[in-house]
Amino acid sequence: MDPRVEKIRREFKPKVKPIEWRGDKLVLLDQRMLPFETRYVEARTVEDVATAIRDMVVRGAPAIGITAAFGMVIALSEKTIDNIDDALKTLSLARDILSKTRPTAVNLFWALDRMYNKALSLVSTTSSVRELREGLEEEAKKIFEEELEAEIRIGLYGAELLEDGDTVLTICNAGGLATGTGLGTATAPIYVAKMMGKDVSVIAPETRPWQQGARLTVYELVNNGIRTTLIADTALGLVMYKRMVDIVMVGADRILLDGHVFNKIGTLNEAILAHEFGIPFYVLAPTSTIDPKSNVDSVKIEERDPDEVRTVRTSQGKVYVTLKDIQVYNPVFDVTPPKYITGIITEKGVATQPLSVNLRKLLKNI
Numbered sequence: 001m002d003p004r005v006e007k008i009r010r011e012f013k014p015k016v017k018p019i020e021w022r023g024d025k026l027v028l029l030d031q032r033m034l035p036f037e038t039r040y041v042e043a044r045t046v047e048d049v050a051t052a053i054r055d056m057v058v059r060g061a062p063a064i065g066i067t068a069a070f071g072m073v074i075a076l077s078e079k080t081i082d083n084i085d086d087a088l089k090t091l092s093l094a095r096d097i098l099s100k101t102r103p104t105a106v107n108l109f110w111a112l113d114r115m116y117n118k119a120l121s122l123v124s125t126t127s128s129v130r131e132l133r134e135g136l137e138e139e140a141k142k143i144f145e146e147e148l149e150a151e152i153r154i155g156l157y158g159a160e161l162l163e164d165g166d167t168v169l170t171i172c173n174a175g176g177l178a179t180g181t182g183l184g185t186a187t188a189p190i191y192v193a194k195m196m197g198k199d200v201s202v203i204a205p206e207t208r209p210w211q212q213g214a215r216l217t218v219y220e221l222v223n224n225g226i227r228t229t230l231i232a233d234t235a236l237g238l239v240m241y242k243r244m245v246d247i248v249m250v251g252a253d254r255i256l257l258d259g260h261v262f263n264k265i266g267t268l269n270e271a272i273l274a275h276e277f278g279i280p281f282y283v284l285a286p287t288s289t290i291d292p293k294s295n296v297d298s299v300k301i302e303e304r305d306p307d308e309v310r311t312v313r314t315s316q317g318k319v320y321v322t323l324k325d326i327q328v329y330n331p332v333f334d335v336t337p338p339k340y341i342t343g344i345i346t347e348k349g350v351a352t353q354p355l356s357v358n359l360r361k362l363l364k365n366i
């Protein structure tokens with residue numbers, strides 16, 4: 001056991017708890033209401049869990065995976081199931097419902113597969129539905145714990161790249177709200193560097209249309225004592241041209257073995273600009289975000305409600321900023337080709353160029 005990991009686990013005290021498992025239900029911090037209101041949503045059924053993911057009460061690739069994993073436990077608690085065959089049918093149905101919530105973040109499918117495979121291995125040794133449920137609850141808790149451990153390691157690798165006085169540019173929210181742990185992926189090095197006594201500040205683009213940067217990243221970083229400057233997405237080029245950014249750190253929703261990275265819409269713009277201005281561009285994610293099966297054309301980029309673009313979210317609710325019926329194209333993720341990426345930081349280490357070779361090497365160590 002690495003003593004540095006234990007030290008961070010002991011000392012990092014996040015101010016927010018986005019996901020809490022209470023034995024029979026999930027209590028989720030409603031991220032749609034932040035930063036204006038701290039409200040919680042309870043999920044007691046598979047449908048509740050699916051709605052919470054679809055409507056973005058809970059969002060961010062790892063947090064979606066963790067929530068879905070507990071959703072599989074909830075599936076076995078919703079009604080009385082008296083035999084293992086019915087339990088497996090219920091789990092299969094739950095997996096189906098949950099997998100249709102959001103298409104891009106691979107952590108969702110990774111967590112559902114892991115939970116279903118765990119169920120299959122448990123039923124080879126038990127015919128008790130109660131034991132099956134207990135085993136699955138253990139597995140979901142393990143997924144949650146492993147995520148925090150991965151983020152601490154990502155934080156340690158990433159913090160080595162940060163110098164005292166550096167400014168990090170990020171995008172969206174790849175912080176503790178997006179992973180459920182309070183630490184995050186792209187934010188982990190910033191928190192770890194701070195714990196090491198380095199003064200690191202952040203530039204956060206607002207991240208239209210959902211404004212994860214303006215509403216979540218700013219809220220989270222400021223609450224954790226990090227100096228943060230919010231910019232309009234349109235200011236990205238200028239802050240890099242003016243050398244206000246030392247390094248870019250972003251999260252990921254899906255990383256392909258050839259090094260293509262799917263992440264929040266706007267990541268591609270940042271990557272191209274960083275490449276042009278010679279600023280290192282790092283992607284930070286647990287290995288559960290690596291998808292060894294898909295290719296760049298087979299990944300579905302989610303498109304969401306046109307009203308997300310026609311409106312802005314305010315403390316008073318949604319406000320239209322354009323014609324209410326204007327035609328809209330609203331893809332909420334994009335894909336960054338490997339040539340723009342300096343390195344991918346995972347809990348297993350840092351894959352640098354050529355990514356298609358070095359990502360495979362990292363996975364071999366799993």
Ligand code: MRU
Nearest residue numbers: 059060061174178185251252264
């Ligand atoms: O649409 P969202 O808010 O779920 O998108 C989140 C992102 O794109 C994050 O960057 C990604 O999930 C990584 S979270 C550690």
